[in-house]
Amino acid sequence: MSAPDPRPVLVAVDGSAAADQALAWAAAEAHRGRRPLVIMTVYPWPVTGSPDTVEVGARLRMALRVRAEEVAERARRAVALPGLSVRVEVLEGDVVGLLREASGAAELLVLGSRGLGGFTGMLLGSTTVALAAHGRCPVVVVRHAADRGGLGPVVVGVECGGSDERALTYAFDHAAATGAAVVAAHAWSDTAIEAAVADGHVAVDWALWSREAERELATRLAPWRAEFPDVEVRPVVARTRPVDLLLDQAAGAALLVVGSRGRGGFAGLLLGSTSQAVIRHAPCPVVVVRPDER
Structure with missing residues (x-):
């Protein structure tokens, strides 16, 4: 019987500098552990307070989708480690709920310290607390990326x-x-x-x-x-x-x-x-x- 595929390192990105730090840390960790890397971005929908018309709603939804796909693709291109398997996922809905669900199949869930869009104020509000307290795998919050070439304990x-x-x-x-x-x-x-x-x-x-x-x-x-x-x-x-x-x-x-x-x-x-x-x-x-x- 063949061995099961290794569980991936999952990283949430949103186009912010903090998410870029988290991405770099997650990619290096996945590469070190010979695990695949899953890059995920979630755009919230429905958006509270948006005009309640079909036309405006459809345009807004499409714009959010296009931006999220651009963010995910930039993140994918930023990862350049030989032999690292990378998969990109763009999802729509509740940020915490979708990330928590995805963490059930991951080895690690990696988050930046603060970001844009659905991740705004991550360390100041409920998002990080909810994921750290209820994520289904260890959750890594990257505020400062350690020197991975060093020997820190x-x-x-x-x-x-x-x-x-x-x-x-x-x-x-x-x-x-x-x-x-x-x-x-x-x-x-x-x-x-x-x-x-x-x-x-x-x-x-x-x-x-x-x-x-x-x-x-x-x-x-x-x-x-x-x-x-x-x-x-x-x-x-x-x-x-x-x-x-x-x-x-x-x-x-x-x-x-x-x-x-x-x-x-x-x-x-x-x-x-x-x-x-x-x-x-x-x-x-x-x-x-x-x-x-x-």
Whole structure:
């Protein structure tokens, strides 16, 4: 029996500079992993507020289609990597819904940080949150393209719970394939405890808590260390906010990998200020991995 075709890297484009960055990253990743690249653009239809006449509607719909096809074709021509299989898809309808559906057959969904048309304000509104939280494969947001020729590490946020298993697996798989090190970052600050200490209600031996956090992280990483003995692992434990630790460790990184939700400091990562800060300000592409993809 022949092996199944590899799942593609899917990249959304809209003609913006941010989408061009995402396209370059996605093409390089597909080429490295020997996977096909699918370039997709979605134009919204129907358009809210457009004149409700058949003639105007038909002209507008055709203009959107023509522009989307031009964007997709420019993107296809911009990809020039030997041996890379490239397919272009132009779709009409709901941007989030169609991309989410397409992600079910993809290895990765790659998005730019902000764009034009249906992707306007992607990092400020519901589009990225919806796709990162509900995409059916890991979602990569490319705000800054890392130097793919460098040796930057893969940084992964670890909250020492069951929900970060897929994020750890992704980080170690990618590091093993690229020869990168893994920086496993665990922040253990707890705002409730900090407040109780500050109010004088309890005395806490922070050194004891730090040692316990280091022990938990070592235990959590043990299965991946055993499975990937050739991958260098750098555990980092700090009493700080998760977003501060992640952004600090992401400096010079090839990737920053986070789970879509967790407990403790990483709880609700994609729903509040932590996720917004990570995706907006990380100096490298951010990979969001859901615990229950597909």
